Amino acid sequence: MDAVLEARGITKLFPGTVALDAVDLVLARGEVHALLGENGAGKSTLIKCLTGAYARDGGTVLLDGRPVAPRSTADAQALGIGTVYQEVNLLANLTVAENLMLGREPRRLGLTNRRSACREAARMLADYDLDIDVTRPLDAYSVAVQQIVAIARAVSLSDKVLILDEPTASLDAAEVERLFGIVRRLRDRGLAIVFISHFLDQVYAISDRLTVLRNGRNVGGGPVTEVDRLALINMMLGHDLAQAESGHRTRAPGNGPPAAQFHDFGRRGRVEPFDLTVRKGEIVGLAGLLGSGRTEMAEVIFGIDGHDSGTAEVSGTARRLDSPRAAIRAGMGFCPEDRKTDGIVADLGVRENMMLALQARRGWTRPVARREQDRMVADYIRRLDVRTPHVEKPVGELSGGNQQKVILARWLLMNPGFLILDEPTRGIDVGAHAEIIRVIEELCDRGMSLLVISSELDELATYSDRVIVMRDRRQVAELAGAEVSTGAIVSAIAAAPQQRTAP
Ligand SMILES: Nc1ncnc2c1ncn2[C@@H]1O[C@H](COP(=O)(O)OP(=O)(O)OP(=O)(O)O)[C@@H](O)[C@H]1O
Ligand SMILES: [Mg+2]
Structure with a gap:
């Protein structure tokens, strides 16, 4: 095998924790290598040791046969190891061009030459079929586009190894396909790409080989064609998932009194006015593509983005939900999607x-x-x-x-009487998914009402009494009882937009 990177015996200690215990990772030129394991298995820590973000406590790393010990991510980048994290680590309010050129702007007479920087940036992105205005701030674009910009930057600086730590966590299906197209092209150019993800379908779709960690140790790996899904899950969990899931049962539908009712509720520019009733003990799923207005709807309900039309009743009492504080006082809760900025x-x-x-x-x-x-x-x-x-x-x-x-x-x-969960299982490993769903169902059996936003449509279909489908910031379909299935949700999401009728 033509190894570009050979990490042997990597050890990393934190006070009270052995995060990595003599871990090996060997990357071949021109392969996509999946790095897998449960939450806390040591994936991110291993990456940080390879990229110089952490100093390792033991082990050796050979890059093209030569020992390396990067002391910073910039150092690693210069050696040829680039990384893109789930939270895009670029500067959101700088322009796209500035982000791409950061730290190596073309200079003339000591001044940054803006025009040539923009030209160079546009040329870099053309390689990725990305035709955007590079003079606009990065945060004017979707997470998917930002991610491609981050990859373009990483690859332009480092041409040997590209590490993607949960890159697809907030992308929709079409965006994932686009990203994978780029990943395949880079692989064919000879890069070794490390792919970290909890989405096993994606792992099988894109990877050539895999390495599995558990509790900071290597527990298996090999060509993906030789490790089937069951074997992989067993390696990750160290026990059978089938066993863990055997307690699963379907719930009786919630048909209690309304726990929360919204009438003509909305906010201009965020979400079109909607009617929504969630009953006591009921789980209502909210489905739709990224950008369809799911999170916006949750934020308007919870008073983060105050509504400018409509009325709300919680537990039968009219409420002014104009701030999160008011929503909490009314007995509501909201577990946001973006844990880095909204919660931790x-x-x-x-x-x-x-x-x-x-x-x-x-x-x-x-x-x-x-x-x-x-x-x-x-x-x-x-x-x-x-x-x-x-x-x-x-x-x-x-x-x-x-x-x-x-x-x-x-x-x-x-x-809370009424709880909104935005992507509750994102970033959660396959074993803990089942646990979280069981907790959700148990809470509803005890009378809590839930509005759950999730891109995991199979899961949504399993636990939801009703599913509301959104598109272009409005509700476009509602499925109830026996109508709720993954297929029906997908069809509703994909259905051609209806002609809008004039009021
Ligand atoms: N800065 C730190 N200080 C102390 N302990 C840490 C630190 N970073 C990670 N750890 C510990 O190291 C172990 C491995 O964590 P790591 O973040 O590598 O897991 P992971 O495989 O990336 O999990 P996930 O899928 O949840 O992202 C965990 O037990 C974690 O608590
Ligand atoms: Mg991690």
């Missing part, structure tokens, strides 16, 4: 992060007794299988998926 307080511990919303609702002058806190926190650590050595561990030091579980626990333990 990285340097607070697991216990404090979990208690945050509940404590805020009670008011800070009435602290929840410590023993009560410990009981609630321990309960949710167990139920959601949060992997943390102790409850005071700063959440920023947990793996991405475990951070997600902490935020979820924060809202679940408030026990």
Whole structure:
């Protein structure tokens, strides 16, 4: 095999944790190599050791046969190892061209030559079939486009290894296809590409070989054609998923009194006015492509983006939901999609992060007794299988998926009457998915009402009593009871937009 990168015996210790225990990873030229494992298995840590973001505590890395020890990501990039993280690590308010040229602007007489920088940037993007205005700020474009810009930048700086850490987490199906087209082309040019993802379908669609980690150790790998899905899941979990899922049952549909009712509710430019009723004990799924207005609808309901039309009733009482505080007071909760910006307080511990919303609702002058806190926190650590050595561990030091579980626990333990979950299983590994769905169903059986946004249509179809489909910021279909199926949701999403009739 023509190895471009050979990492042997990589070890990384954190206080109280062996994050990596003598891990090997060998990348061949011109391959897509999937790096897999449960939340906290050590994937991101391994990447950070390879890219110089962390100093390793043991092991060797050979790049083209020569030992390397990058001391920073810039260092790694110069050697030929580029990385694109899930949260695009570029500067959102700089222009696309500035982002691409950052740190190596063409200079003339000591001044940045804007015109030639823009020309060069446009040329770089043409390679990726991306024809956008490079003088506009990066955040004027979708996450998918930003990601391609990030890849273009990484590849232009590093031409040996490209690492993609959960790059598809917030892309829709068409965007994933586009990204994969680019990945295949780069592979054919001889790059070794590391692909980290929890979406197994995608792993099988794009990868040539795979490496599986569990608890910071290598537990298997090989050509994807030799590792079937069941074997892969067994490697990742160390036990049978079929066994773990055997307790699954279908719920009785919620047909209690309305828990939350919205009439003609909307906000211009964010979401078209809609009517929505969620009954006590009911799970309503919200489906649609990225950008269809799902998150916007949730944010308007929760008062993050105050509504400018319509009325709301929660538990039979008319409410003005003009701020999150008002929504929380009305007995609502909202677990957002973007945990990095909307939820995690990285340097607070697991216990404090979990208690945050509940404590805020009670008011800070009435602290929840410590023993009560410990009981609630321990309960949710167990139920959601949060992997943390102790409850005071700063959440920023947990793996991405475990951070997600902490935020979820924060809202679940408030026990709100009406809870909105935006992509509750994103970034969560295959074993914990089942756990989270079981917790969701259990809560509804106890009378909580849920509005769940998810791109995992199979899951949505499994637990939803009703599914609302959105497109272009409006509700376009509603499926109930026996009509709810993955196929029906897909058809509704894909159906041709209806002709708008004049009012
Ligand atoms: N900065 C840090 N300080 C202390 N411990 C850390 C730090 N970063 C990671 N860890 C620990 O190292 C282990 C591996 O975490 P890592 O982030 O590599 O997991 P992962 O495989 O990327 O998981 P996920 O799928 O959830 O992203 C975890 O137990 C985590 O708590
Ligand atoms: Mg990770």
